[in-house]
Amino acid sequence: MSKKLASMFSTVLILTIIMQLLSVLRTSELASHFGTTSQMDAMNLANLMMVCIINIGGASISVVIIPFLASMKTVREGKKVLNTYVITILGISYVLLILSFVAGFVLVEIFSLKEMNSFYYMLYLMMFIMGVGQFFRMISWIQTAYLQMDSRFVTIKLGGLIAALASYIYILLKQNLTIYEAAIAIMISFFIECVFLFLANRNHDYKLDFNYDFKSKEYRQLMKLTVPVMLNAMVYQFIILIPNFAGGYFGEGYISMMTYANQIANIFQTLIVLNVLAMLYPTLSRAFTKSVNEGIQKLGKFINLSNMIVIPVVIGAIILGPNIIKLLFQRGSFTAESTLLVWYFVIFLVLSLPFIVIRELIFKTFYSLGDTKTPVTNSIIGMVFQIVFLLVGIFKLGIVTLVISPLIISSLSTVLAWISLKRKIDLQEMNKPIFKQHCIYIMNSFVMGCVVYFCLGWMSFGVLLDTVLCIFIGIVCYGLLTLVTHQVYIKQMKNILRIRR
Template sequence: MSKVKVARFASQVMIITILSKLMGFWRDALIAKEFGTTYETSAYMMSLNVSSILFGLMGLAITTTFIPMLTRSLREKGKDDMYEFGNTVINIIIILTTIIGVLGWKFAPQIVKIVACGYTGEIYDLTVQLTRLSVINVVFIGLTSGYTAILQTMDNFAAPSLVGVAMNICIIIYLLFTKNTTIEGLTIATIIGNGSQILVQIPWLIKNKYKYSCKINFKDPRLKEMMTLILPVLIGIGINQINTLVDNNVASNLNEAAVSVIQYANRLNSLVYGIFATSIITVIYPTLAKYINAGEIKEDFKKYLSKAINNINLIMFPATVGIIVLRTNIISVAFKRGVFDEKSVEATAIALLFLAIGTGVLGIRDIYNRAFYAIQDTKTPMKNSAIGVLTNVVLDITLVKFMGVGGLTLATTISIFVSTVLLALDLRKKIGNIDAVSVLKSGFKILVSSVMMGLVVYIINTNILKYVSGNKGNMLSLMICAVVGSIVYAIAINILKVEEYHDIKKYLLSKIKTK
């Protein structure tokens, strides 16, 4: 895939993702207004976590290992053969997820006891009830992941990006147009939203002449190969789910609001990450897989890796600094209304502070993981995931005693740093140097520029809030800080001659000239 195509596809994904994340932001604001950080919200979010634990790990594992296999099938035997193999995997997903869903419904009380051991009485009963409603989500998550892999293999990134939009529309409609909202109703709206994620991809599948078949070819050698690759990925992602399990268990023992506080902080943090980092990773990964399958592992592979890391740093470093400095403003504007009060803002701000620190590094870690998956090494990420989780568990138990909810999010951030460093060292052993000097040099310049921007934003924000209080002051400060901060950052990276910034500037100027 050419640089122009990568830029075009990444731009498409980013635009749709921005729309999806803004709608998600609106969705969360509506949920916060209706339910705040009450026990009902914690029960709802915990029930969604159960669905994620039951099959969320499988969804990512399928996408990760499915794409390289589909790419090879498309290149060697054509589209029809790729669809035949794709249908085999899709049908296996349907069978597996149905079984998992039935077991999840049957053993919901026991599962909730494991994932939220601190829940008792009313909150426990409600969580079990919502979990039983939500287990059908595992089928929808599995099918969405399978069809996403097929479309991305065909260089169609727009449709998979729209799944979040479809999901959010269903929930927002429920919250806006229902007079007496209930947490059970919200759960049902979420289920409908998950189902719509499959439906939204169908027009693009039809456009690419995909036809569903219920046949399963168990003798297909690619199936065995995929199972061999998927097992370490499953174990690695499953190990990461232990992070969620431990975080939720420890949080559920703090207070009834702790789980929802962490979830709100996660949602805000993932807003920025999802818009920028995910957009780049989504487009880069199939390209890396194609280079490997075509035997072009050396220079082009390394070049894409270093460029991807630098581009993520260019966006994520200033975004991280902005979140840290303006976290209270952001939370207040987003959620402070209805049941979500000042106490909720303060608790969420503490969680977000420590979580945001690791956001930029999280993007680098995910790129390293995709690099290993592209070269069909799924064991190394699994090993490093285990080390990261062990680090997180030890720090969770240690830091929560002194820092409460903030200790949990700080533990997550430290574990991300540890696993990223280990992945970088292992990747160097595997494929050699990926121009680390360029990455470090560019990263340092971007970090300096981001800190300069952060200092200016901090001064502006402090002075505005002296004269304008409440959400009016927060909103005014966010708008002014966004504009001034962007200008300061652009000037700084221009003066420091950050290569990626100049590449983007040249690309945009060339597009303007052609018009």
């Protein structure tokens, strides 16, 4: 079974790499057209706002649906409950979108923001386009949750790959591209992915239909679990939005710079963090369903496994960051000065990834235990701290505040989550092994980073070839170090990783 998981993970990783490459190429093409202008600021901010709104309802899809499917005794008993729940979540998200569109209309038309500043009118139009696309994306998440339970991860990635390819080809070939055409192309790509996954799931027992029962006790229980999840998501989305609104305070282009930096950080987060978590979460949920002790063992192993991959990626991304940014964005309206500023954002974004891994696995542990309230409390504390930090920092530290805030907030929220989980279950046996393993990961990654840094300084074959060679050298170096220091641990992982029961 571990061989099957390794083969599937390899396939998923390859497809994700291709998909992320297409997404980055699309962003690169947009950067060459629009750079760090107000047009890009408007599209990026509108997209982020719509993502945040949809994520409020969408957060509950994987958090609530997957544990429900894992514990569901028969399809016949759970199908009506599941459909009722899905219809409710889609309805809530639809209402939130409509309210946001109405609020935008009132501000732009009635309060005449359109005449005061053309940026606000552009932002409003972009909100509508991106909002429709994000709603299709939410439907895709529902189909994805069903497919994940059957371990059809390759099918999921194929849908995203086809969608990314379609939007990139249009943006690449369209002459005299406008920012609105680019936004519509991205919206249509979400529709394509939604249709693909819906068709892939058409013969599935969990497929969506309008067979519902709002009086069901199980449905009401799912909604009780969902309310804290939505509150948590709402708080988390505010945490994401606040720095971007603060970026507008410093002038034109900073929102786009943060977006480009997030694009690079998301390459690694999507390739590794999200893929790993998506594949491990069903297994973690099943483990806690069996027994708390088994769940604790898998939690510790999964934290170590994930950061064994993430930590060297962080070091590599920091060292090769300027080269990556030059390759992807530095052309046309995107200048060398923009490259340097984006790199500063990238450094602290990738440094936060190991903390995000631990925090997300801890939150998923709470969800597996049926506790959706504790993550909300932690997120609210994190949001309050971030607001205070940004308000004070903007006037004291300036733009530096925005640069370092991802690392500050993610590390704080991870510590709070760990403390909260210790109060709920006994983690004493996990502390020492996790600390020991992470020290080894950091040491190995530091050695790898030194090798890559000196090789990069010696090479002069051009930015592209230098970067590719250094990535290869880093992988080989870290791989050898891992084989030397983790032989026993790698063997243990073969007995831990299971796709099914």
